[in-house]
Amino acid sequence: MQDRRLAEADRLRLIVVLLTAFFACLFYAATAVLVAGLAVKMLGYARTPAPLKIPTTPAPATRGGVVLRILREVTLFASLFGANKWIWLFGWIFHVALALVLLRHLRYFTQPVWGVVEIAQPFGVYAGFAMLAGLAGLWARRFLVERIRYISTYSDHLMLALLAAIAASGLAMKYLSHTDIVALKAFMLGLMAFDWQPLPAHPVLLVHLALVAALMAVFPASKLLHAPGVFFSPGLNQADDSRERRHVTRWAQG
Amino acid sequence: MAAPDVLAPALKQYPVIPILQRGAMAASKPYAASDKMNEALGFPGKLVDDWQAKAIGKMGELLGKYRSFKVYLDACVHCGACTDKCHYFLGTGDPKNMPVARQDLVRKVYRRYFTLAGKVFPKLVGAEDLTESVLDDWYKYFNQCSECRRCSVYCPYGIDTAEITMAAKEIMDSIGMGQKYTNEIIGKVHKLGNNLGLPGPALRNTLETMEEEVKEDTGLDVRFPVDEQGAEVLVVVPSADFFAEPHVYSLIGYAKVFHAAGIRWTFSSHASEAGNFGLFIGNYEQMRKIAVRVREAALELGVKRIVVGECGHAWRVAYSFWNTLIGPFDWLDARYPVPQHICELTYDLIRRGAIQFDREKNDHRVVTFHDSCNVARGSGMGGIPGGQFILPREIIRAACNHFHDMAPETIRQHTFCCGGGGGLLTDELLDLRVKGALPRMEALKQVVDAYGVNFMAAICAICKAQFSKVLPYYKFDMEMIGGVHQLVGDAIRLGRND
Ligand code: SF4
Ligand code: SF4
Numbered sequence: 001m002q003d004r005r006l007a008e009a010d011r012l013r014l015i016v017v018l019l020t021a022f023f024a025c026l027f028y029a030a031t032a033v034l035v036a037g038l039a040v041k042m043l044g045y046a047r048t049p050a051p052l053k054i055p056t057t058p059a060p061a062t063r064g065g066v067v068l069r070i071l072r073e074v075t076l077f078a079s080l081f082g083a084n085k086w087i088w089l090f091g092w093i094f095h096v097a098l099a100l101v102l103l104r105h106l107r108y109f110t111q112p113v114w115g116v117v118e119i120a121q122p123f124g125v126y127a128g129f130a131m132l133a134g135l136a137g138l139w140a141r142r143f144l145v146e147r148i149r150y151i152s153t154y155s156d157h158l159m160l161a162l163l164a165a166i167a168a169s170g171l172a173m174k175y176l177s178h179t180d181i182v183a184l185k186a187f188m189l190g191l192m193a194f195d196w197q198p199l200p201a202h203p204v205l206l207v208h209l210a211l212v213a214a215l216m217a218v219f220p221a222s223k224l225l226h227a228p229g230v231f232f233s234p235g236l237n238q239a240d241d242s243r244e245r246r247h248v249t250r251w252a253q254g
Numbered sequence: 255m256a257a258p259d260v261l262a263p264a265l266k267q268y269p270v271i272p273i274l275q276r277g278a279m280a281a282s283k284p285y286a287a288s289d290k291m292n293e294a295l296g297f298p299g300k301l302v303d304d305w306q307a308k309a310i311g312k313m314g315e316l317l318g319k320y321r322s323f324k325v326y327l328d329a330c331v332h333c334g335a336c337t338d339k340c341h342y343f344l345g346t347g348d349p350k351n352m353p354v355a356r357q358d359l360v361r362k363v364y365r366r367y368f369t370l371a372g373k374v375f376p377k378l379v380g381a382e383d384l385t386e387s388v389l390d391d392w393y394k395y396f397n398q399c400s401e402c403r404r405c406s407v408y409c410p411y412g413i414d415t416a417e418i419t420m421a422a423k424e425i426m427d428s429i430g431m432g433q434k435y436t437n438e439i440i441g442k443v444h445k446l447g448n449n450l451g452l453p454g455p456a457l458r459n460t461l462e463t464m465e466e467e468v469k470e471d472t473g474l475d476v477r478f479p480v481d482e483q484g485a486e487v488l489v490v491v492p493s494a495d496f497f498a499e500p501h502v503y504s505l506i507g508y509a510k511v512f513h514a515a516g517i518r519w520t521f522s523s524h525a526s527e528a529g530n531f532g533l534f535i536g537n538y539e540q541m542r543k544i545a546v547r548v549r550e551a552a553l554e555l556g557v558k559r560i561v562v563g564e565c566g567h568a569w570r571v572a573y574s575f576w577n578t579l580i581g582p583f584d585w586l587d588a589r590y591p592v593p594q595h596i597c598e599l600t601y602d603l604i605r606r607g608a609i610q611f612d613r614e615k616n617d618h619r620v621v622t623f624h625d626s627c628n629v630a631r632g633s634g635m636g637g638i639p640g641g642q643f644i645l646p647r648e649i650i651r652a653a654c655n656h657f658h659d660m661a662p663e664t665i666r667q668h669t670f671c672c673g674g675g676g677g678l679l680t681d682e683l684l685d686l687r688v689k690g691a692l693p694r695m696e697a698l699k700q701v702v703d704a705y706g707v708n709f710m711a712a713i714c715a716i717c718k719a720q721f722s723k724v725l726p727y728y729k730f731d732m733e734m735i736g737g738v739h740q741l742v743g744d745a746i747r748l749g750r751n752d
Contacts, residue, residue, distance in 0.1 A: 041328070050321040051538065053574045056403070056412040057631040057667045058640065073410065083335035083408030091333065091410075141334065146274055148334035150349045151358065153380035155371070156332050221371045222379075226411055229329030234322045235412025240634055242574045243591055246581045251319060252538060 012201075020199045023209055024191055030213040037220025038228060045232040051252035053242040056235035066239050074230060086141065094134025100127035101170070108181075108188045125174060131167045135160055159222065162215055169208040179205045260685045262727035263345060263692050265699050271338045272347035279348040282686045283394045284678070287432035294441040295540060298430035305429040306384050310367050312428045313360075313421075317368065322417040327364045329411045330354060336405040336415075341670045342398050345689035350395045353405035353415040359391055360422050393431055396422040398686055400676035401534065402627035407667050419676070420536025427535055435680035436531045443544050448493035448527035454480075457523055460496050468506060474749050476506075476513045478521070481555065485520035487512070488552045489596075490528040490572075491563030492715035500736040501718055504564050507739030510746050511600050514609045519561075522551035528568035529715065533575075534677035542579045545571065549580040558587040561594045564737050566714030567675065569595055570632030591637065597713060598635050600742060601645045604652050615745040616654040619709040622701050623647055623659065623738075624694065624721075625669035626714035640666070646713055646738050653745045658705040664697040672712075674720030687720060688727045695728045702730070711738045 060069050072078045077095075080088045104124025106117045139160045142152045173179050179202040190197035199205075218224070231237065289299030302308055317324045336353040338344065343351040350356060358380070365372030365381035372381030382388060401416035426432070442451040452460075461478035468476045479485065489512075495505040512519045525547040532541030552560055560583075562572045572593045577583065583592040591598065603609045623646060635641035643666045650657050664670055673690030701707040712718055712735065721735035 045321060045325055048318060048321040048324050051319065052578060054322060054414065054417065054632075056406045056409075056414060061639065073412075077410055079408055079412070080333070080335055080410040083339070083410075087333050087335050145334065147271075147337040147349070147352060148332075150274060151332050151334060151337065151352065151354050153332070154377065155375075155379045158378070218371075221369065223329075223331045225328040226331045229325050230411050232321065232325045233329065233412045234325070235406055235409075235414050242577055243593075243634075246577045248578060252578065 016198045023199050024196050026213045030216040034216040034219050041220050042228050049249035050234040051249045053247050054234050055238040055240050059240035061240050090134045090137030093130050097127040097130035100124050108185050128171045135164045166211045169204055172204050177204050260688050262688050265696050269696050274349045275347035279346045284397050285434040287434045287437040291437045292432040297427045297432055301430045308429045309425050312425045316421050323421045326413045327361050335408050339405045339408050341693045342690045345692035357418045360418050392422050400671045402671035403631040424536040436534050436677040440531050447524050449529050450493045454523035476509050478509050480521045481523050482520035485518045487519040487559045487561050488557040489519050489561050492529045492565035493527045494715040503740035504737030507743030510743050515603050525551035528562050528565045530571040533571050545579045559590050563596050564713040566626035566628035570628040573633035595635055597645045610747045611653045611745040613655050620656040620707045621654050621709045622707045624710050624712045625665050626717050627671045630669045653741045658701050660697040660701050670694045672717040672720040675716050679716050688724050691724045710735050713738050
C-alpha cells in the first residue's frame with residue numbers, strides 16, 4: 001500500500017519534471033522564433049529603401065507630425081475609425097483589452113510586481129471578457145458580411161480561433177478551475193533566470209501556455225506582422241515635405 | 255475584340271454598397287501593346303517563354319527595391335475596412351475590385367514563393383502558384399485600378415493598393431504583357447516630347463491660332479510663347495490642353511493670368527507634356543526619363559521658375575517625385591516653390607491683388623469642384639495643410655459667385671476618382687470607366703438637384719476627358735466639365751490692371 005503510494009508520487013513527480021522541461025523548452029523555442037523572426041523581418045523592412053515620397057493623405061509636414069500620426073493610428077486606430085465604425089469598435093476593444101491583459105500578466109514575470117501592473121489587476125480581468133467580445137465581433141463579421149467573407153482565408157479564421165482559445169482558457173482558470181499561480185510565477189521567473197522550477201500540471205494551464213507559445217511562434221510568419229508593419233509603412237511614416245527636402249535612396253539616385 | 259457593351263448603372267438617391275457579383279468584370283481588359291511599343295521601352299515584345307520564373311524573379315527584385323511593396327504585402331490583416339472604398343467596386347460589384355481582393359491577387363503569389371507559411375501550407379494561408387489564369391486575372395484587374403489611392407486613406411496601415419498595382423504592372427511589362435494605351439503613349443513622349451505625338455511645328459501653329467482667337471475675343475495681344483529664351487517661367491501642361499475641349503479653355507486661362515500679371519513665360523517644345531505615364535506603369539526609369547525632359551528644357555531656356563498646369567497625376571509626379579527624380583533645383587528662384595502649381599501661382603496673384611475678376615461673367619454658372627485623386631491624395635499646394643483642397647476652391651470663389659461643394663464624404667481626401675485615371679482612359683475600357691464614375695455621378699446629381707449646379711470644375715486633363723465622355727451616359731450635359739482656369743480665363747480683368 002505504502003509502496004504503491006510512493007510509486008504514484010514518483011510518477012507524478014516525473015510527470016512534473018517532464019512537463020516542466022517540455023514547456024521550458026517550448027517557451028525558449030517560441031521566444032527564439034519570435035525574436036529572431038521579428039528581427040529578420042524588421043531588418044528586412046528597414047533595409048529596403050522607399051525610393052519615392054508616398055505619404056498617405058492627409059499627411060503631416062514634419063517628422064514630429066509623423067510621430068503624432070503614428071501614435072494616433074496605433075492608439076486610436078484613427079483611419080479605421082473613418083473607414084468602418086464596426087470594425088473599429090471590435091478591433092479597438094480587442095486590442096485595448098489585449099494590452100490590459102498583457103499588462104496584468106506582467107505580474108508573473110516581475111518580482112516585485114511593478115506599480116502599474118498592480119493597478120491594472122482588476123481591469124485585466126474584465127479585459128479578458130472584452131477581448132473575447134471583440135474577437136467575437138470580428139469573427140462574426142467574417143461570416144455575416146459578404147465582402148469580408150469573400151476575402152477571409154482559413155488562416156484568418158484560425159488566428160481568431162487561436163486568440164479566442166487563449167482568452168477563454170485564461171478566463172477558465174480565473175473562474176472555473178483555479179491553478180497554482182504562485183507555483184506558476186515561480187516557473188516563469190525560473191524560466192527567465194535559467195533556473196527551472198516545477199510547472200503546475202494543471203490541464204487548462206497547459207493548454208493556455210501551449211496556445212500562447214503557438215501564437216508566439218507563428219507571429220513572424222503571419223499577418224500579425226501588421227504590428228511592426230504599421231511603423232514601417234511609408235504611407236504612414238513619411239512626412240509631406242518632398243519639395244522642401246530632397247529624398248534620395250540607395251538605388252534611386254536622380 | 256469588339257468593344258464591350260457599355261452599361262451605366264442607375265443613379266441611386268443614397269449610395270449603397272453593392273452585393274457581390276462574381277466575375278462581373280471578368281471580360282474587361284485593355285488591348286495589349288504591340289511588340290514594337292513594348293520594345294521601344296526596353297520591355298520584351300511579347301510574353302516570354304519562361305514568363306513564370308521571370309515574373310517571380312521580378313517580384314523578388316521589387317521586394318528588395320520598394321519598402322511599400324514589401325510591407326504592404328505582409329501587413330494586411332484582411333480587416334475589410336477598404337472593401338467598400340473603391341469606385342470600381344462600387345460601380346461594378348465585382349469582388350476582385352475590392353482593394354484588398356485586388357492586392358490579394360499579388361499577395362497570394364507572394365505568399366506562395368516568398369513566405370514559409372505559403373510554401374508549406376498554401377491552402378491555409380491562401381497562397382497560390384502563378385498560373386496562367388492568375389496572370390490573366392492580373393492583367394484584367396490591375397487594369398481596373400486607377401491608382402487613385404482612395405483605399406489607402408481608410409486602411410489602418412496606410413496600405414496603398416496603387417503601389418501593388420504599379421508593381422504588378424511593372425512585373426507584367428517585364429515579361430512582355432504591356433498595355434497598349436500606356437506604353438504607346440510613353441513611346442510618343444520619348445520621341446516627340448508629348449503624349450499626343452504633336453511635333454514642334456504643329457504645336458507652334460496651334461498656339462499661333464490660339465493667339466489670333468484670343469485677340470479676336472479680347473482685342474488684346476495675349477501671348478502663347480514657345481521656346482522663348484530668357485522667359486522667367488517655364489509652363490508645363492498636359493498636352494491635351496493644346497487642343498482638346500474643354501482643356502484648351504484652361505490653357506487660355508493660364509495665358510491670361512500671365513498676361514494680366516505681366517510675367518514673362520514660355521512653353522517648351524522639348525517638354526510639351528506635364529503628364530508622366532511612367533507613374534501609371536510603376537516604372538521608375540521611364541518616369542525619370544520623362545521628367546528629365548522638363549529639367550533639360552528649363553536649363554536650356556534659362557528660366558527661373560517651373561509651373562505645372564492642370565493635370566492631376568503630373569502634379570503628383572512633380573510635387574512628390576521631381577525633387578527626387580530630377581532635383582536638386584538650387585538653380586531656380588528659391589522665392590517660389592519648385593515646382594509650382596498654376597493654382598498656387600494664380601492664388602498668390604489674387605492674394606496680392608495682382609489680378610482681379612469680374613465675377614458676374616461667370617454668373618451663368620453654378621459651380622462645384624471635383625478633387626482629382628492625384629492632386630488630392632498625392633500632392634499638396636501652398637505649403638499649408640490641405641492646400642490642395644483649399645487653393646482651387648479659393649480661386650473658384652474669387653472668379654465665380656455661385657459655388658457649392660459636393661457631399662463631404664466624396665470630396666477632399668475622400669474624393670472619388672473620375673473613373674479614367676491610372677492609364678485606363680482608353681475606349682476599350684469604356685464600360686469600366688462609365689461604371690467607375692458612378693460614385694462621383696451620384697454626388698454630382700445631389701448638388702445638381704439641390705443647387706442647380708451646371709459646371710463641375712477640375713484640375714486634371716484625365717478627369718476632363720473622362721467626364722466629357724461619361725457624363726452623357728448619366729444624362730448630364732458633357733459640357734458641364736471644365737477647368738478651374740477656364741473659370742479664371744472667363745472672368746479675369748485684362749488690360750487695365752495698374
Ligand atoms: S487605388 Fe483606387 S482604383 Fe485602385 S483599388 Fe484603391 S480605390 Fe480602387
Ligand atoms: S483596410 Fe488595409 S488591412 Fe484592412 S483589408 Fe484593406 S488593405 Fe487590408
